[in-house]
Amino acid sequence: xxxxxxxxxxxxxxxxxxxxxxxxxxxxxxxxxxxxxxxxxxxxxxxxxxxxxxxxxxxxxxxxxxxxxxxxxxxxxxxxxxxxxxxxxxxxxxxxxxxxxxxxxxxxxxxxxxxxxxxxxxxxxxxxxxxxxxxxxxxxxxxxxxxxxxxxxxxxxxxxxxxxxxxxxxxxxxxxxxxxxxxxxxxxxxxxxxxxxxxxxxxxxxxxxxxxxxxxxxxxxxxxxxxxxxxxxxxxxxxxxxxxxxxxxxxxxxxxxxxxxxxxxxxxxxxxxxxxxxxxxxxxxxxxxxxxxxxxxxxxxxxxxxxxxxxxxxxxxxxxxxxxxxxxxxxxxxxxxxxxxxxxxxxxxxxxxxxxxxxxxxxxxxxxxxxxxxxxxxxxxxxxxxxxxxxxxxxxxxxxxxxxxxxxxxxxxxxxxxxxxxxxxxxxxxxxxxxxxxxxxxxxxxxxxxxxxxxxxxxxxxxxxxxxxxxxxxxxxxxxxxxxxxxxxxxxxxxxxxxxxxxxxxxxxxxxxxxxxxxxxxxxxxxxxxxxxxxxxxxxxxxxxxxxxxxxxxxxxxxxxxxxxxxxxxxxxxxxxxxxxxxxxxxxx
Amino acid sequence: xxxxxxxxxxxxxxxxxxxxxxxxxxxxxxxxxxxxxxxxxxxxxxxxxxxxxxxxxxxxxxxxxxxxxxxxxxxxxxxxx
Numbered sequence: 001x002x003x004x005x006x007x008x009x010x011x012x013x014x015x016x017x018x019x020x021x022x023x024x025x026x027x028x029x030x031x032x033x034x035x036x037x038x039x040x041x042x043x044x045x046x047x048x049x050x051x052x053x054x055x056x057x058x059x060x061x062x063x064x065x066x067x068x069x070x071x072x073x074x075x076x077x078x079x080x081x082x083x084x085x086x087x088x089x090x091x092x093x094x095x096x097x098x099x100x101x102x103x104x105x106x107x108x109x110x111x112x113x114x115x116x117x118x119x120x121x122x123x124x125x126x127x128x129x130x131x132x133x134x135x136x137x138x139x140x141x142x143x144x145x146x147x148x149x150x151x152x153x154x155x156x157x158x159x160x161x162x163x164x165x166x167x168x169x170x171x172x173x174x175x176x177x178x179x180x181x182x183x184x185x186x187x188x189x190x191x192x193x194x195x196x197x198x199x200x201x202x203x204x205x206x207x208x209x210x211x212x213x214x215x216x217x218x219x220x221x222x223x224x225x226x227x228x229x230x231x232x233x234x235x236x237x238x239x240x241x242x243x244x245x246x247x248x249x250x251x252x253x254x255x256x257x258x259x260x261x262x263x264x265x266x267x268x269x270x271x272x273x274x275x276x277x278x279x280x281x282x283x284x285x286x287x288x289x290x291x292x293x294x295x296x297x298x299x300x301x302x303x304x305x306x307x308x309x310x311x312x313x314x315x316x317x318x319x320x321x322x323x324x325x326x327x328x329x330x331x332x333x334x335x336x337x338x339x340x341x342x343x344x345x346x347x348x349x350x351x352x353x354x355x356x357x358x359x360x361x362x363x364x365x366x367x368x369x370x371x372x373x374x375x376x377x378x379x380x381x382x383x384x385x386x387x388x389x390x391x392x393x394x395x396x397x398x399x400x401x402x403x404x405x406x407x408x409x410x411x412x413x414x415x416x417x418x419x420x421x422x423x424x425x426x427x428x429x430x431x432x433x434x435x436x437x438x439x440x441x442x443x444x445x446x447x448x449x450x451x452x453x454x455x456x457x458x459x460x461x462x463x464x465x466x467x468x469x470x471x472x473x474x475x476x477x478x479x480x481x482x483x484x485x486x487x488x489x490x491x492x493x494x495x496x497x498x499x500x501x502x503x504x505x506x507x508x509x510x511x512x513x514x515x516x517x518x519x520x521x522x523x524x525x526x527x528x529x530x531x532x533x534x535x536x537x538x539x540x541x542x543x544x545x546x547x548x549x550x551x552x553x554x555x556x557x558x559x560x561x562x563x564x565x566x567x568x569x570x571x572x573x574x575x576x577x578x579x580x581x582x583x584x585x586x587x588x589x
Numbered sequence: 590x591x592x593x594x595x596x597x598x599x600x601x602x603x604x605x606x607x608x609x610x611x612x613x614x615x616x617x618x619x620x621x622x623x624x625x626x627x628x629x630x631x632x633x634x635x636x637x638x639x640x641x642x643x644x645x646x647x648x649x650x651x652x653x654x655x656x657x658x659x660x661x662x663x664x665x666x667x668x669x670x
Contacts, residue, residue, distance in 0.1 A: 405593070456617050479662070
């Protein structure tokens with residue numbers, strides 16, 4: 001029965017039923033969702049599947065080829081690991097949005113037409129926002145709000161591009177597009193924003209570190225890599241991507257060195273790693289595209305692993321800033337070990353996964369004789385080892401002893417990290433199964449003597465620099481601080497623009513309002529005074545007729561006046577005044 | 590309560606670790622003479638190019654990061670003000 005449903009629909013439909021389950025059944029049910037989906041993806045034949053007609057458009061929910069399959073596999077595996085990691089979280093909102101988010105990503109990956117793509121694209125944006133909001137802190141709320149605004153704008157670019165594209169080509173189906181007209185540029189911008197391509201990247205280090213210990217694991221995997229997938233499909237060989245990629249590889253590592261929040265360090269290294277993928281996509285040769293795909297595959301695993309380790313530390317200690325943690329290896333040895341495996345993988349140490357994937361992209365730059373790009377990538381490789389490979393484990397688990405004695409997290413979190421760590425080493429030692437999954441035939445051998453020794457020299461002498469700088473005290477100290485990035489434009493500049501508009505337009509508004517209110521106040525006061533004086537005039541005449549004099553009359557006058565001013569006058573008094581008025585006229589005529 | 594690991598609390602162990610690390614660096618430089626070279630570009634024909642490049646990349650990284658810190662670093666409540 002499920003064999004007839006697209007993976008995305010299985011995920012999203014199953015996610016909505018999660019709140020109905022309790023305890024062990026819930027855990028089992030949630031783990032079954034990616035497991036069943038994995039089997040569906042394995043069994044579905046290549047070509048277009050799950051085709052529906054809607055309002056004269058063809059919706060293709062299952063474009064199955066080698067490129068989409070490899071991404072489908074890794075996203076399903078990561079969904080499984082993320083669910084396992086967050087199994088003990090008692091928050092249905094997180095579970096449902098995480099599974100919907102993973103499902104929507106599968107929808108994006110397998111979409112064969114723009115309408116399906118756009119639908120799942122927006123579901124992805126909304127469901128991931130809930131994962132940021134799940135922290136339920138004031139900061140997370142603000143960051144989530146900025147996150148969804150940025151993504152809605154990106155979605156609008158994509159939508160505008162899609163509309164133009166359909167008008168030009170008359171079809172909703174898409175494959176290679178390439179940068180040519182306005183439609184392709186709009187689509188490119190929309191996708192590049194999700195890939196966090198510089199300068200459209202600021203939302204990522206702004207929002208991801210705000211997630212819960214478990215939700216950030218999901219966030220790190222899906223949005224950016226599904227966008228990388230789309231770029232590989234629609235814009236391979238776009239020269240611009242080489243330069244954006246080279247820039248992304250280069251700039252974020254400086255921020256990563258300075259950052260105090262471990263998860264923000266990881267967010268910047270995430271940008272750096274996407275840079276490698278974009279360089280591969282931009283070069284566009286078979287080796288380069290294979291490299292970009294392989295690197296995305298490995299990256300999802302080790303970055304997930306690193307965010308799981310950081311999440312474990314946050315969960316167990318409540319802290320995640322370099323200045324507040326340190327020396328945790330003493331009581332969290334397993335988390336420490338898994339973190340080091342993730343760190344070795346992202347640094348592309350031989351025998352770890354990054355080595356067999358990143359080197360494909362680097363070799364592709366050599367084949368294309370891109371000397372500058374090659375040097376930038378090598379610089380960044382040493383830099384990655386510096387901040388993600390050494391800084392993250394060193395300041396978290398070693399460095400100064402913070403005195404915190406937190407234990408390793410629960411079994412499910414350790415198991416998820418263990419599986420990811422095993423996969424990182426397995427791919428590093430036996431790359432062939434991964435190479436078999438790649439879109440083009442792989443004719444590349446990562447383990448040559450020159451490559452291994454060259455890479456080890458690069459990394460170990462980078463480590464020497466770190467060791468000497470730490471020992472000499474020149475290394476930039478950890479400081480409680482934040483570092484400005486492009487998001488400053490919409491956080492501070494935006495606020496200033498708001499303030500200017502506020503003082504400009506709103507003061508006009510306020511003045512108009514004040515003028516109106518003072519006029520109304522004056523008019524109403526005039527009428528109140530008139531009423532009081534009229535009432536007094538008629539009442540005093542009435543009291544004179546009734547025979548009140550001197551003290552009695554003054555007392556009655558004062559009482560009436562006070563009651564009129566303070567509004568405590570019973571309604572009957574008004575009526576009495578009116579009646580006495582009529583009575584007076586009757587007497588006088 | 591489980592026993593704590595304290596191996597890095599002893600200065601002797603840290604010293605041993607550092608000595609192993611320095612030895613591995615020397616071994617890596619020697620190893621280059623025994624492998625079949627596979628230079629990507631002409632500058633890689635120099636022995637120890639990767640080592641020098643890796644070392645100076647990290648020094649440059651730290652140097653530039655310290656300069657960047659002067660420009661971009663703000664107090665944690667910067668955006669709340």
